[in-house]
Amino acid sequence: MDTIKAVLSRTSIREYDPSVKIDEATLLKILETSASAPSSWNLQPWRFVLIHSPEIKAKLRPFMMFNTPQIDTAAALILILNDLDRYAMFPIMNKMELDAGMITEEHFKVRNQKAEQARATRTKESLDREGLLDCGIVAQNLMIVAQAYGYDTCPMGGFDRDNFMKVLEIDANRYKPVVLISIGKKAKDAKPTLRFPIRTITTIK
Ligand SMILES: Cc1cc2nc3c(=O)[nH]c(=O)nc-3n(C[C@H](O)[C@H](O)[C@H](O)COP(=O)(O)O)c2cc1C
Structure with a gap:
């Protein structure tokens, strides 16, 4: 898939075909490709938690806030952490x-x-702030790479970060959750959304 097509066809998919699984090797390949992202001083502060075990998903489900359709139907969730x-x-x-x-x-x-x-x-504070940008770039890479593999995604900020870290048994002092991304094959199209006209959001000097 060409890059422009991948960028333009990405939408936030909230319901997936639950019968579609993605093997771990493919998920790791998607992460590896995404991690070619640029980062400040090439410090690569992103860490991934690849979640696809049904037991862990069941434990995390109560902390998904309004995002339960994603955890119920996606093949996997990827939590992106910023390593302080x-x-x-x-x-x-x-x-x-x-x-x-x-x-x-x-x-x-x-x-x-x-x-x-x-x-x-x-x-x-400065590592947190700087890492947010790096992790945001890797997150967008991940969503575009997933498109290229024929999968769909949804970025999610709506989850209970403290309880996620507890369930996943990750040191919350060192690692800051940035975004959670579901991945799978879409069962339902995304809600249509619009973007500002480019001249509204661009200043030309
Ligand atoms: C940082 C971030 C957090 C988001 N959190 C959620 C979320 O918790 N649940 C959800 O369904 N969508 C979430 N979204 C998706 C946005 O609602 C979506 O990107 C926006 O409405 C544009 O739609 P599109 O992605 O389909 O083009 C989030 C997006 C971003 C970038």
């Missing part, structure tokens, strides 16, 4: 770049030191 301690992961990427011959040993050491410094000094 993303500098802790930096040495892994740094080593990958060293092993790939992309940086020198000296550069590797300096960068690890800088990351350690940043980890000790950056505020949670």
Whole structure:
């Protein structure tokens, strides 16, 4: 599917064909492709929780607010988290770049030191704010990549974040839920929506 077609055909699908399952390898491929997104300093603060076990879905259902049709019918849900301690992961990427011959040993050491410094000094607020943008970009990638695979999605902000983190047993001090995305094959079209005319929202200087 070409990119423009994928972007324009994406809509928020709230009811899916419950008989359609998506295998884990395909879901991981969709996530891997989405994670090619740009991020500030290439820190890649997004973390994914891929939810498709019926037991976990049943535990999360009471915390879906007005979004129960999505959890009841979608093949999977993907929770995107912003890792507030993303500098802790930096040495892994740094080593990958060293092993790939992309940086020198000296550069590797300096960068690890800088990351350690940043980890000790950056505020949670700034990491939260910056990561929201990075995670928003990866979320849109995910929805477009899903379209290319022939699947539909719905981004959801309406879920009880605290209880989600408890059920999923994830450290809520470190990871901030950004958005929940359902994925599956649509059973019902989205509600029609419009966009502002481009000249209404654009200033030309
Ligand atoms: C951050 C975010 C949160 C959203 N939360 C919900 C939600 O909780 N439930 C829902 O049904 N749709 C949700 N939506 C989908 C919007 O309602 C939808 O994108 C908008 O109405 C435009 O429709 P379209 O996506 O079909 O083009 C959300 C979208 C975004 C970007």
